[in-house]
Amino acid sequence: MKKGLWLVGLLMVLLVLTACGETSQEKFSNTFSKALDVPNQYTQKMSFKVDELQSDDMTSGDASSIQMLKNMELSMTTSVDKKAEKSYAQFDLASDGALNFNLNINVLMNNKTGEAYIPLDTIVNPDPNLKMLVDQATNGIFSKINESYPDLKNKYVSTTELSKSLGESNDASAKPSESAAKATENLQARINKMFTDYLNDMDENRFSEDDKGNITTTLTKKDFINLAKDFEKTLGESDVKADIKTLVESQGEVSSFDSEYKKLRVNVADAIQDMEKNKTTKLNAKMVLKPGKNDTFEKMTMKVTAEDTASKTKLGGTFQFENVAFQKIPAFPKKDEIVSTEELQEIIQSVMMESIYGDMDFSDTASDF
Numbered sequence: 001m002k003k004g005l006w007l008v009g010l011l012m013v014l015l016v017l018t019a020c021g022e023t024s025q026e027k028f029s030n031t032f033s034k035a036l037d038v039p040n041q042y043t044q045k046m047s048f049k050v051d052e053l054q055s056d057d058m059t060s061g062d063a064s065s066i067q068m069l070k071n072m073e074l075s076m077t078t079s080v081d082k083k084a085e086k087s088y089a090q091f092d093l094a095s096d097g098a099l100n101f102n103l104n105i106n107v108l109m110n111n112k113t114g115e116a117y118i119p120l121d122t123i124v125n126p127d128p129n130l131k132m133l134v135d136q137a138t139n140g141i142f143s144k145i146n147e148s149y150p151d152l153k154n155k156y157v158s159t160t161e162l163s164k165s166l167g168e169s170n171d172a173s174a175k176p177s178e179s180a181a182k183a184t185e186n187l188q189a190r191i192n193k194m195f196t197d198y199l200n201d202m203d204e205n206r207f208s209e210d211d212k213g214n215i216t217t218t219l220t221k222k223d224f225i226n227l228a229k230d231f232e233k234t235l236g237e238s239d240v241k242a243d244i245k246t247l248v249e250s251q252g253e254v255s256s257f258d259s260e261y262k263k264l265r266v267n268v269a270d271a272i273q274d275m276e277k278n279k280t281t282k283l284n285a286k287m288v289l290k291p292g293k294n295d296t297f298e299k300m301t302m303k304v305t306a307e308d309t310a311s312k313t314k315l316g317g318t319f320q321f322e323n324v325a326f327q328k329i330p331a332f333p334k335k336d337e338i339v340s341t342e343e344l345q346e347i348i349q350s351v352m353m354e355s356i357y358g359d360m361d362f363s364d365t366a367s368d369f
Contacts, residue, residue: 024207028215029199031291032300036188040082043327045320047075052305052316071097079327085112088329101130108156108330111181117156117333124152149347156333157344164341180250183243190240194230198223214290221283225275232268235261280310298323 038044053066072095080087086109093103104122109115124146126134134142146152199217207217219227234240245257275281285304292298299322307314 024209024215025199025202025204025217027209027291027295028207028217028289029196031215031289031295031297032199033192033196034295035297036185036192037296038080038323039326041080041326043077043079043324045075045077045322045324047073047318047320049073049318050316051303051318052314054312054314056312068095068097068099071095071099077324077327079329080111081329084329085110086329086332087111088327099133101133102127103130108332110332116159117338118158118162119330119333120155120157120339121153124149145347145350148350152339154337155339156337158333158338161338161341161344179246183246183250186243187240187247190234190237191231194234195227198227198230212290214288216286216288219285219287221275221281224283224285225272228268228272228275232265232272235265235268278308280308282307282309292323296323 050070050072053069055062058066072093075092075094077090077092078087079089089107089109091103091105091107095101103126106119106122108117108119110117125131131142202217202223207215209215241261244261245254248254248257283306285302288301288303289297290299299320301321302319303316304319305314305316
């Protein structure tokens with residue numbers, strides 16, 4: 001079942017990334033085809049929540065951990081300004097139940113240079129419940145660092161400085177480029193067309209529309225297998241391979257792309273065969289699409305379940321993807337607002353010293369930001 005779930009997971013990610021007098025079917029497919037039609041400034045929200053996770057061989061400890069996982073929800077709000085070549089992603093992990101906290105990490109990206117900036121405000125001043133948990137895990141060191149470096153909340157960490165502090169060097173050959181951005185657009189458009197074509201070929205009776213305009217259809221295991229076959233064929237297209245190679249090379253020098261790409265296609269083909277042979281696996285994804293004005297893409301919810309009756313394993317989760325009103329992107333930090341490599345190393349050293357030797361006075365080593 002593992003190979004099948006890997007492939008299903010890949011298809012679900014592709015669905016989300018491309019979502020990222022008509023019949024219900026025509027309206028659904030027409031709306032889905034417009035998922036990539038976004039203005040120069042736009043904001044999108046995505047979320048994922050585990051609904052079900054069970055297996056016949058789970059222990060009581062596993063059950064407790066799974067319940068904690070089911071009480072969590074991961075969400076991301078991304079704003080993009082194409083003309084300004086910048087974006088801002090806000091990640092949030094919210095946990096209810098016995099373990100109650102909110103973890104927020106934001107990333108400001110310069111899409112022209114590839115440099116990313118992480119504001120430290122939500123990291124050094126987290127949710128009170130999370131702060132208490134971190135203090136318990138670090139024997140109070142976390143709060144002491146915040147007290148010794150009070151201006152950290154107004155600072156940013158850049159990917160360049162962070163790499164330096166960790167002793168890593170950036171790959172000089174890994175640079176963002178217009179060709180990589182174009183390759184991404186090409187691949188998104190191709191995958192979107194693949195899914196849209198499949199939706200158009202489905203039976204019209206598999207689509208329904210409620211009185212609020214929400215359109216629903218459900219993909220089955222057979223649909224996943226057919227989509228996987230379409231995906232494998234798409235990987236065989238020369239233009240698709242070229243675009244993927246462009247993206248891979250934009251991350252650094254590549255010496256064996258052709259052989260690795262061949263392995264990818266083999267792995268996909270093997271996963272398809274495993275899914276076809278496995279008669280104990282059940283898969284379905286209920287998709288609810290809410291069209292906006294003129295069938296624009298407004299919101300989509302996917303409730304996915306996978307079950308293996310042989311091992312009595314069942315997985316379930318809910319994805320949501322929504323286009324919302326544009327949220328203004330913060331300005332890039334000034335040079336004096338970025339924590340330097342030396343400052344980062346000093347903070348890390350202080351943490352290590354505290355963890356080894358216990359209580360110590362930070363005042364002599366604290367930097368004057």
